[in-house]
Structures are given as C-alpha cells and as structure tokens.
Amino acid sequence: MAAERTLPNLWHATAPTAPDTRPLSTDISVDVAVIGGGFTGLSAALHLAEKGATVAVAEARMIGFGGSGRNVGLVNAGMWTKPEDLVATLGAEAGKRLLGELGDGPSLVYQLVEKHSIACEAVRNGTLHLAVGPEGLKDIQDRERQWKALGAPVEVIDAERAQSLTGTPGFAGALLDRRAGTIQPLAYARGLARAALAAGARIHTETPLRAAERKGDLWVLTAGGGTIKAKSVIVATNAYGDMLSRTPWTAYTQELTILPYFQFATNPLSDNIARTILPERQGCWDTGLVMTSFRMDQQNRLIFGSVGRLDALAEGTHRAFAERSLRKLFPAIGDFRFEYWWDGRIGMTTNNLPQMHVMAPNVFSVSGYNGRGIAPGTVFGRALANHVTGEPNALPLVETPLTPDPWRTLKSAFYHAGAQAKHFIDRRF
Incomplete structure (x- = not known):
C-alpha cells in the first residue's frame, strides 16, 4: 500500500x-x-x-x-443517488429491494451499537441535507417526494427552521432524515x-x-x-x-474513481458557543457543486469537511477555505484553531x-x-x-x-485539482 x-x-x-x-x-x-x-x-x-x-x-x-x-461519521439511509434514479438503473425489483435494505441501514448500525455496547458517540437525531440556493431547494424537495413515496420519515424544513437546527442562516432549507444520525466512525x-x-x-x-x-x-x-x-x-x-x-x-x-475528502476539527468550543451550533447534533452536508459537510463531536469540536486531498501543496488552500467557511457560517464562533486534520478516499463508480x-x-x-x-x-x-x-x-x-x-486516474486528478481551485477562490455563499 x-x-x-x-x-x-x-x-x-x-x-x-x-x-x-x-x-x-x-x-x-x-x-x-x-x-x-x-x-x-x-x-x-x-x-x-x-x-x-x-x-x-x-x-x-x-x-x-x-x-x-x-x-465524516454520518450514518445515512440509502445512497446519494435519488430513489427513482436508482430504480431506473437497477430495475424495479432489484432497485426497490436495495432501497429497502439501505433505508433500514441506520437501524442495523444502531442495533449493533446497542447489542454490543459499542462506545462510539452514537446520536440518532437525524441528518440534514442543506439546500444551497433555489436549485438546492428544488433538489431536496424532489428527494423528499421520492422518499416519502416509499414511506420514509423525511421532511423538508424551511430556511428559518434550518437556521434554528444549524445555527447559520446561509441555507434555503434542509431535508431532515430521521432515520439517520452520527457516530465516531x-x-x-x-x-x-x-x-x-x-x-x-x-x-x-x-x-x-x-x-x-x-x-x-x-x-x-x-x-x-x-x-x-x-x-x-x-x-x-x-x-x-x-x-x-x-x-x-x-x-x-x-x-473505482477516487474522490479525495478532507476534514478539519476545531478545538473544543465553549458551552455557550456550542449550544448555538447544531443544538440537536444532527450531521450536515450540502447540495453545493463541491460538497461540504459539518458536524459536532461529543467534546464540542466543530468538524468541517469538503472535497480535496491534504497533500503538501493543497493543504494550505483547503485549510484557509475551511477557516473562511466556518467564520462565514458561524460569525459568533470567536477565536478557534484547528487541532486535527485528515483526509481519505471515497470510492466512486x-x-x-x-x-x-x-x-x-x-x-x-x-x-x-x-x-x-x-x-x-x-x-x-x-x-x-x-x-x-x-x-x-x-x-x-x-x-x-x-x-x-x-478514465479513473484522470477523473481522480480532476477532482483533486478542481476542488483546490474552487476552494482557493470560494468566499462561501
């Protein structure tokens, strides 16, 4: 390796x-x-x-x-692909079976956590798929419609409710999926x-x-x-x-095409600040072209992630983007520093x-x-x-x-270089 x-x-x-x-x-x-x-x-x-x-x-x-x-530690139901697209790809019988198995996936995870007394900071208050602008809102509304047709407990919440659950006014709404949650992976x-x-x-x-x-x-x-x-x-x-x-x-x-993904984690935030950010401790990711995610851990660290690899040349760009993003999203965060940072590979088909x-x-x-x-x-x-x-x-x-x-090598290189370029100029919202 x-x-x-x-x-x-x-x-x-x-x-x-x-x-x-x-x-x-x-x-x-x-x-x-x-x-x-x-x-x-x-x-x-x-x-x-x-x-x-x-x-x-x-x-x-x-x-x-x-x-x-x-x-990231998001225990999500289903795949990123929308249910109707998944069924169109696999066929009705195979698609519906896979949707059922993966829709129940978080339940299996949390059952194993309970059965085997796994100490992994398990929280099951749902996850939030955050809408960036009108197009993002249309996307999560379509996802809500498709999942509700399958009986899933999902709900699009408006911008005001999204702000109360995240602590930031920057999103047009969110899809709350109550099947899901977070763990320390x-x-x-x-x-x-x-x-x-x-x-x-x-x-x-x-x-x-x-x-x-x-x-x-x-x-x-x-x-x-x-x-x-x-x-x-x-x-x-x-x-x-x-x-x-x-x-x-x-x-x-x-x-597999490799999609690199990095994360930065702050020092533990004060209780006063931490209470204003994700008060119910949902994990979040957004509909942006270059996706970002954020969540809190049990020690009140705020963890921010996005597409990119933390190699010697790109780390500074991604670190600056992460810091700008957190200050834009949460202006009251005050002084913070990044105590931890790491990256990994996502296997894309x-x-x-x-x-x-x-x-x-x-x-x-x-x-x-x-x-x-x-x-x-x-x-x-x-x-x-x-x-x-x-x-x-x-x-x-x-x-x-x-x-x-x-084309996998070329696509992987494009994801890495494209994310670095976008993060270099991105001012967030």
Missing part, C-alpha cells in the same frame, strides 16, 4: 483503544477469509462468526485504517472488531495480502507471515485495495451505486459506496456473510462484471 502522509486524525485521538490483534505468523485454515478490516469486512466477520463459521480477517494496516477511520469500527473477536473471529492486522492462488476447491492466500486456506473469500477493501494488484483480482483496483462482483470462484466483493460507507458497509457485510454461508437471496445487489474505468 502506498505511503500516506501522517496527519493528526481526530478519530484516532478520541476512539477507545483498539482490541489486541497480531500479524498473521503461521498457516491457518478457515471457512471464510476476509480481506480488509473496515466496516464491510468487520460486519462480515461478526455475522459469519455469529453463524458459526470460522473466519479470519487480514488487514494490511490497522483496524479502520482506510475510509472507516477517515469517515473509528470507534464504531473498533467496536465491530471487538464484537467479532468475542464471537470467535480471528483478526490479523499488519497483514497485507501478498498473493492468492486457487488449489482444488480452496483458496490459499499468502498474507503477512503466513497463509490462509479458505473455501470462500470476501474482498472488502473498497477504495484502499492497493494490495490486490498482486493477486488475480487486480482488475478490482481499476474500477460510474453509476454512483455499489457494485457486487464474483471475482473468481467463491470470491465475492461489494465496493463503491460513493460517500455512504457506514450503513451500506454494515449492511453489505452482513449480506455477504449470509451469502457465503448458503442463505438464498441474501444479496440485495445483482452481480455485475468487473469493469475497469479507463
């Missing part, structure tokens, strides 16, 4: 300690091998172990190293890992996959300092699948929907969450566990062939 800059990540600083894990140093045999220790892989491991299957997770770095430890991932271990799963960190070979009806994976023999393999690396380039599944690494692949005999994957990793990752991890243990119709996605995107 390519080296990344070490940045001060809030989630790493405030999550409970990770469970004790070790690199793989011997040869083992299990029913199912899981590649990747994020939301999808850990959900799969937990549900497999609870079903009585033997399972080993091989994680190249640490639990939640990828998107699961860099996420790395704490959730570590909690899933702890629950999976308690159920009997094995988790090996610092165990990069180095090779994969089919021998008879088994897969032999060379990982870390040993091998894993397994009847089935679940690939759960999403946008962090660098190591798969060393396996027969290398095409998997060429499918050409149709903005997840893809399910059978990459080889008994090798399964779901990837491409398009910015909705927490609930879908948890849902698809469970679905993959049910599928490989023989449950009929377990997967809410139809299998599609692996299709490398020849």
Whole structure:
C-alpha cells in the first residue's frame, strides 16, 4: 500500500483503544477469509462468526485504517443517488429491494451499537441535507417526494427552521432524515472488531495480502507471515485495495474513481458557543457543486469537511477555505484553531451505486459506496456473510462484471485539482 502522509486524525485521538490483534505468523485454515478490516469486512466477520463459521480477517494496516477511520461519521439511509434514479438503473425489483435494505441501514448500525455496547458517540437525531440556493431547494424537495413515496420519515424544513437546527442562516432549507444520525466512525469500527473477536473471529492486522492462488476447491492466500486456506473469500477493501494488484483480482483496483475528502476539527468550543451550533447534533452536508459537510463531536469540536486531498501543496488552500467557511457560517464562533486534520478516499463508480462482483470462484466483493460507507458497509457485510454461508437471496445487489474505468486516474486528478481551485477562490455563499 502506498505511503500516506501522517496527519493528526481526530478519530484516532478520541476512539477507545483498539482490541489486541497480531500479524498473521503461521498457516491457518478457515471457512471464510476476509480481506480488509473496515466496516464491510468487520460486519462480515461478526455475522459469519455469529453463524458459526470460522473466519479470519487480514488487514494490511490497522483496524479502520482506510475510509472507516477517515469517515465524516454520518450514518445515512440509502445512497446519494435519488430513489427513482436508482430504480431506473437497477430495475424495479432489484432497485426497490436495495432501497429497502439501505433505508433500514441506520437501524442495523444502531442495533449493533446497542447489542454490543459499542462506545462510539452514537446520536440518532437525524441528518440534514442543506439546500444551497433555489436549485438546492428544488433538489431536496424532489428527494423528499421520492422518499416519502416509499414511506420514509423525511421532511423538508424551511430556511428559518434550518437556521434554528444549524445555527447559520446561509441555507434555503434542509431535508431532515430521521432515520439517520452520527457516530465516531473509528470507534464504531473498533467496536465491530471487538464484537467479532468475542464471537470467535480471528483478526490479523499488519497483514497485507501478498498473493492468492486457487488449489482444488480452496483458496490459499499468502498474507503477512503466513497463509490462509479458505473455501470462500470476501474482498472488502473498497477504495484502499492497493494490495490486490498482486493477486488475480487486480482488475478490482481499476474500477473505482477516487474522490479525495478532507476534514478539519476545531478545538473544543465553549458551552455557550456550542449550544448555538447544531443544538440537536444532527450531521450536515450540502447540495453545493463541491460538497461540504459539518458536524459536532461529543467534546464540542466543530468538524468541517469538503472535497480535496491534504497533500503538501493543497493543504494550505483547503485549510484557509475551511477557516473562511466556518467564520462565514458561524460569525459568533470567536477565536478557534484547528487541532486535527485528515483526509481519505471515497470510492466512486460510474453509476454512483455499489457494485457486487464474483471475482473468481467463491470470491465475492461489494465496493463503491460513493460517500455512504457506514450503513451500506454494515449492511453489505452482513449480506455477504449470509451469502457465503448458503442463505438464498441474501444479496440485495445483482452481480455485475468487473469493469475497469479507463478514465479513473484522470477523473481522480480532476477532482483533486478542481476542488483546490474552487476552494482557493470560494468566499462561501
């Protein structure tokens, strides 16, 4: 895996300690091998172990190293794609099933949090999709209409109500989705890992996959300092699948366009100021062409994010944009400083929907969450566990062939450069 800059990540600083894990140093045999220790892989491991299957997770770095430890922490229902567009892409039967599974996704997350006593700052007061200008308002009104037709508890609120829930007058309205909420994402991932271990799963960190070979009806994976023999393999690396380039599944690494996303977190704000910003602690994102998000954590830190990568050249531009934005949004915020900043990768697909692949005999994957990793990752991890243990119709996605995107590198570079240019000139509203 390519080296990344070490940045001060809030989630790493405030999550409970990770469970004790070790690199793989011997040869083992299990029913199912899981590649990747994020939301999808850990959900799969937990549900497999609870079903009585033997399972080993091989994680190249640490639990939640990828998107699961860099996420905004919004536990959203559904996908970013509107329901009618999703159904038009997948067909009525498959589309409605996926909408149902993902619409209930936040419920699964919060049920697991409660069942396994996961300390992850879980708040379920909904999320706010904030409308930027008249066009943004039309967009969220259309989303409200489509979700309400499916019985979802969503509501467009006007600018005045949006101001009372956010503390800023800058938006034309908001879509309040009461199914959703927020968590500390790395704490959730570590909690899933702890629950999976308690159920009997094995988790090996610092165990990069180095090779994969089919021998008879088994897969032999060379990982870390040993091998894993397994009847089935679940690939759960999403946008962090660098190591798969060393396996027969290398095409998997060429499918996703990488959308970089950064976040800056302030020092804890005073109680007086914190009470005026997101008083009910909803998480927010907006309809802007280059999306931004903001939320509060349990220690009253205000966390602001947007598209872009915090490399040595771009960090100053994005930091200045984040500071300008917060002062514009919340003029009463007073003096603050950024204590933490970090970035991550969002895996984007050409149709903005997840893809399910059978990459080889008994090798399964779901990837491409398009910015909705927490609930879908948890849902698809469970679905993959049910599928490989023989449950009929377990997967809410139809299998599609692996299709490398020849433009992915160019598109990823465009997103990075375009966001940097926009943030350099953007004055906010």
